[in-house]
Amino acid sequence: MQTFYLIFYFFQNSKNFKINKYVEIIVMEREEIVEKFAEFLKEYYYNDLVSAASEGKKSLLIDFSILDKFNPELADYLLENPEEVLAAAEDSLKQIDLPGSVKLRIRIFNLPEEKQMRIRNIRAEHIGKLISVDGMVKRASEIRPEVSEAIFQCPECGAKISVIQTERFIRPPTECEKCGNRKNFKFIDQKLYDARWLTIEEPFEITSGERPSEIMVFLKEDLTSPKMQNKTDPGNRIKVVGILKQIPRRVKGTRSRQLEIYIDANSIESVEVEWEELEITPEDEKKILELARDPEIYSKLVSSIAPSLYGLDEIKEAIACSCLVVKLMFRKISQGLGVKFISC
Ligand SMILES: [Zn+2]
Known part of the structure; x- marks a missing residue:
């Protein structure tokens, strides 16, 4: 185990109360980070690495929650020392057997709520x-x-x-x-x-x-x-x-x-999400069709615009109408001329 735990002991003593607080500072060595990251990438991202290599991609996106499940200590260390861990993670690619040499930036998404x-x-x-x-x-x-x-x-x-x-x-x-x-x-x-x-x-x-x-x-x-x-x-x-x-x-x-x-x-x-990237699931489709039959759909549309702004109903109504008009106009054009569907 190459992880060192330095424990700092703080205490504060006063007339009425006493606080004892331990602050734990974890130090991980670079070789250990490289090794653990290589293990993690092999286990969870091997296929992505292979396709990144063949497609000549410049970066690999990693879901933080997966890293956190794999090794919570490493994940926490990344949050506290990102510069060091990301550099080590990029180095760890050299330890993975891949077709051709791969140089990728490691990009992290889905950080914990805090x-x-x-x-x-x-x-x-x-x-x-x-x-x-x-x-x-x-x-x-x-x-x-x-x-x-x-x-x-x-x-x-x-x-x-x-x-x-x-x-x-x-x-x-x-x-x-x-x-x-x-x-x-x-x-x-x-x-x-x-x-x-x-x-x-x-x-x-x-x-x-x-x-x-x-x-x-x-x-x-x-x-x-x-x-x-x-x-x-x-x-x-x-x-x-x-x-x-x-x-x-x-x-x-x-x-x-x-x-x-x-x-x-x-x-x-x-x-x-961009319109062209929007995915509509069968459940979404069912909901949309239900909403279309709703007699209150018009007022629901109007009230869905900037709901945090009180009042201004006429302006909201105008925006809702112009959105629908623009959509319809472009749908007509796109059907007739093969132009890409554009929405407001
Ligand atoms: Zn220094």
Whole structure:
């Protein structure tokens, strides 16, 4: 067993009460992570790996809940140390016997509920951790080639730290996320890739009147593919899994204490399914047909539009009508001219 348990014993003693609290910090060694991940991938994702290899895919999507069932300790370690575990997981592919060499990004989705956060609840304590947020894309940059990321090594603990470079001169990290060291970082590598910045904001229905909070999201590599580009254009609702990181804000050449945070995206899911991807099950079909016969269908349609907004019935009615008209119009066109069915 290569896992070390360091147990910290805290106690607080006061006149009236006494609290004894154990905080358990688990340290897993890199070889152990690589070995366990290889075992996991062989058992649950072998077929996906084979098809990814033959189709020349760039990434492999992994359901967190499956990893959690396979090895809860490894899954927890991933949530706390995503940078380290994802790099080890990608290395573990070398240990799996596959047709041809496979280099894939490991992308994680379906995080446990406690890691699905509201943007406004994100704090400094989440920096360096894997989190999931649900949001509406408010702004999106063009996809820019050759955005660079510099990799540094911490002289104290050996951790590798990647820093997104936004300026002309290569900038080291301000602080090691693992040990807190602030100096003498060693520059070891630089990577170039296609990248895109998004600003996402909290979905309307959860804000209950407050101004929606927003956060920046950084997409790179195959997360900027044409298919992903459609899903991440403004107006789309997405679920992002990623590592919370900081960009030190610079004021007149000095390093400011104020921090800007962003999510370095690991995976993106559409919350609203595209029409062409929509699957209608026989049960759905039955429900739709039942609804069509419902004499209240018209008022049900109207009240289903922005249900969190009180009143505004006439506007909602107008929106419902225009949706139906546009659908009918395009259905006529698509039947006649073979144009793809488009809905509002
Ligand atoms: Zn360090």
